[in-house]
Amino acid sequence: MKFTRRDALKGLGGIPLMGAVWWAGAASTVAKKKERSAILEQLNIQPSLPAAVPGIGGDPIRVGIIGFGIRGEQLCRALGFATNEWKEEMRLAAEENPNNSTLADFEAQDKLNVHLAGICDIFDYRANKALNSFNTPDNKMERFRTYQEMIRSGKVDAVVIATPDHWHAPMTIDALENNIHVYVEKPMTHNVEETYRLREAARNSKATLQVGHQHRQTLSFQTAKDIIEKGTIGHVSLIQTNTNRNDDNGAWMYDIHPDASPQTIDWDMFLGSAPKVPFNKNHFFRWRKWWAYGSGLSGDLLSHDYDRLNCVLNMGIPDSVMTSGGIYTHRDGRNVPDVLQVNMEYPNFSTGSSQAKGKEQGMTFVYSATLGNGFNRPTILMGHDGTLELGNQLTIWPDRQSTRYADNIENEKMSPGVPIYQYDPGASTPDGVASATSQYFADKGLMWTYINGARVDSTFLHMREWLSCARNGGKVSCGVKEGFEEAISSHMAGLSYKLGRRIEWDKETEQLKPIEGIDFDEALLAPM
Amino acid sequence: MVLLRLFVGWHFLYEGIIKLYNPDWTSVGYLASAQGPFRSFFIWMTSDAMIGIADWGNKIALVFVGLTLLLGIFEKCGAIVGAVLLAMYYLAHPSFPWLTEVSVEGSYWFVNKNLIELMVCVVIYQLPTSRYFGLQRFFDKKEVLTQSN
Known part of the structure; x- marks a missing residue:
């Protein structure tokens, strides 16, 4: 059997086409890549990696929560503590919408070496809500009637303040003066004068202050x-x-x-x-x-x-x-x-x-x-x-x-x-x-x-940084x-x-x- | 028919080569934004364990389909793989009127370009032309030769 010239043409005709397409695709991709990397090289921007934070060793840090409203609950979750009601709500939400991974994300969050030791909320329902979920054999939690009582109890090393704005400074100052670490929500203060007093208290305190701007x-x-x-x-x-x-x-x-x-x-x-x-x-619920x-x-x-x-x-x-x-x-x-x-x-x-x-x-x-x-x-x-x-x-x-x-x-x-x-x-x-x-x-x-x-x-990262600095020393992002x-x-x-x-x-x-x-x-x- | 086959092969090969030469390319976006009845399957493919397989599978399959149809060899095989690929693309982002279309150019009602190209693959499977134009021509001649001996 002999192949004719016609056979060769018809048999091999696809090869030059393939070569052309291959070359065109490769050349255009490589050229684009080159241009792109030339620009990136010129810009020389370094995408940041998360800062390494030393772990929180030793005994768990005893944290007291002041204010257990909307933000207070969120901050507790960032510390690894979610109420039973919230977990149930999120479980149902995930059932309804499989893409809702809120509960799974919460459960996947790294555990912090924290003991939620105290709750202070002036609304009985909220204080009890915290106790019902968090006061467990593994995590003994106590309710304090006032923040002063909690700060002086000797039972907390740190407090999280998530109250209306006009309470931020008085509570923060009192805690810092007693060398209790503070995580306070923003804005840090409610008026000009107390901003100076708070700064003074922070400068004189051995405790670590972090202001709640978690996007840092x-x-x-x-x-x-x-x-x-x-x-x-x-x-x-x-x-x-x-x-x-x-x-x-x-x-x-x-x-x-x-x-x-x-x-x-x-x-x-x-x-x-x-x-x-x-x-x-x-006024109480819509104080903002x-x-x-x-x-x-x-x-x-x-x-x-x-x-x-x-x-x-x-x-x-x-x-x-x-x-x-x-x-x-x-x-x-x-x-x-x-x-x-x-x-x-x-x-x-x-x-x-x-x-x-x-x-x-x-x-x-x-x-x-x-x-x-x-x-x-x-x-x-x-x-x-x-x-x-x-x-x-x-x-x-x-x-x-x-x-x-x-x-x-x-x-x-x-x-x-x-x-x-x-x-x-x-x-x-x-x-x-x-x-x-x-x-x-x-x-x-x-x-x-x-x-x-x-x-x-990011709130989890912010609180983790605060607790790590409180235990190991170091500088917080939002002091x-x-x-x-x-x-x-x-x-x-x-x-x-x-x-x-x-x-x-x-x-x-x-x-x-x-x-x-x-x-x-x-x-x-x-x-x- | 030869032209049709060459055009489809051309398209597949080019898509494959572009992805092959771009190390940053991944199908995560296309899969993660999948819609319709098989959404969860495509989302599953974006998992860490699966995404590498999905990306490489896609690249290799695209180039394979392109080569078979352009060179005119194993074209039936290529046509089937091409049809399966296109079916997956279609099902990930089906043009159903009750779904909001994301990242699509043009307007479609059930039938879109993926579906049309899929049908073309079926036709190529039904009406193979590589004996007429393609490497298959040589193998066929050999077969004829063996038979006649």
Whole structure:
């Protein structure tokens, strides 16, 4: 049998086609990869790994919980203690939706060497709820009627404070003066004066203070720090952060428990330094809506966004703050604003410059909030060379007029519409499909960070760091310096809103510049 | 028919090569965002134990289908593997009107491009052409030769 030329052509015709397709695919992939790695090499951004924290050796640390409301329960879970009611609720949620892994995530969380030794809540129902679930043969727990009693009992080494804002400082100061370690929720304080007293107490105490800004543990923020330090986006002149909520829970309309009554709640204790008013369930459960106990958007949510940026930029307290806003979406008797715009000025701050020396300096930090719309406006850092979107993921776009990337943009290696860097610790892939979906998950979970692709509760990391420092020494991520800056900045925003005036900070004396005839704390806490 | 077979082979091979040469490529995103009745199966494939197998299986299968259809050898085998792959792609993101489509270009009602290409694979299986154009031609001649001896 002989093969004809026709046979050869028809038999082997596919081979050159195969070669062409193979070459085209390989060449384009390799070229893209090369371009990408050239850009990445030029940027030289180091994605952060979680800091190694020394373990908590020896006897378990005895922790007392002060305040067992919504946040108190969450903090207990971060410590490894969930109520039976919550576990049951999450079990049902997982049954209903197999993708709900909340309970599984909780159970997979590393165990901390902690003994929940005490509970202090002035609402009987909540104190009993904690005892019912946590007072077990393995974990003896006691109820204390007052925080003073708990701090002086000799039965706790550390306390977790998750009370209304006006109690944060008095409790923290008392604990620190008795050398009891403190984890206190944000804002660290409720007025200006006590912020100084708390700082003094922390400086003089042997105990470790951690302020509850758990996002300092989020890996993307630590990576963002590297991005800024390397001048990747150049001089940042404007930062935009936002709060967008459009639901009752987001507007602090929390549930009122049916067991609440003057018999089950220690009302005088709740009031503390606040003006004396008759028993009021609305005030007790929805305290964030009144300046007397809470601090509205400036203390509850601006404090988060401020600290998120302060941990990346370390920009400190602004030179001045101007705020405006009003009660426009929830006219229900509250006296804190529900729409708020805060402008913080940093005329001397710079993240570095790619242009002529002296041309660029100064930055405005804008916080824009509404409780009447839920559209997701991301946090944006706007630099001369690029724009950074900051969240659980990071994205950097080069700027069309960038000095640093002028050559790259000129020869079309970069394009203003195409990100030059994306960091997504939740996905191990730059696949287009992957980022679309993982973005959805990541955006949902402000409370999560990712370590080696696994979801980890950032509050857990924050509390673990606190306990480790308490036992082994070392520096916490959000100590009194950071807490002081957060508290003063939030109070400046609140004060500016209240007074309708610019509030200025004197860096030298570390004091608010006085305004004649105005007592700042009186103004800040006034009903309006 | 030869052209149809070559085009499908071309498409498969290119998809496979692109993934083969990109070490960062993974099917996690496609699988994790799966919808429809087999969602849990695809989610299971994203587990640490399975994902490596799924990724490599996909790459090898794509290249295999591409080679068989382009070169014209074992094309029936290639057509079946191609149809199975496409069925999996389709089932992971079926174009059912009651599902929200994610990461899809174009508009589809039950029938989408994956399903059409799947049908093409079935046709290729039914109407093989490698005896006419492809390496198979040589083997066939040999067979004829052996028989005639």
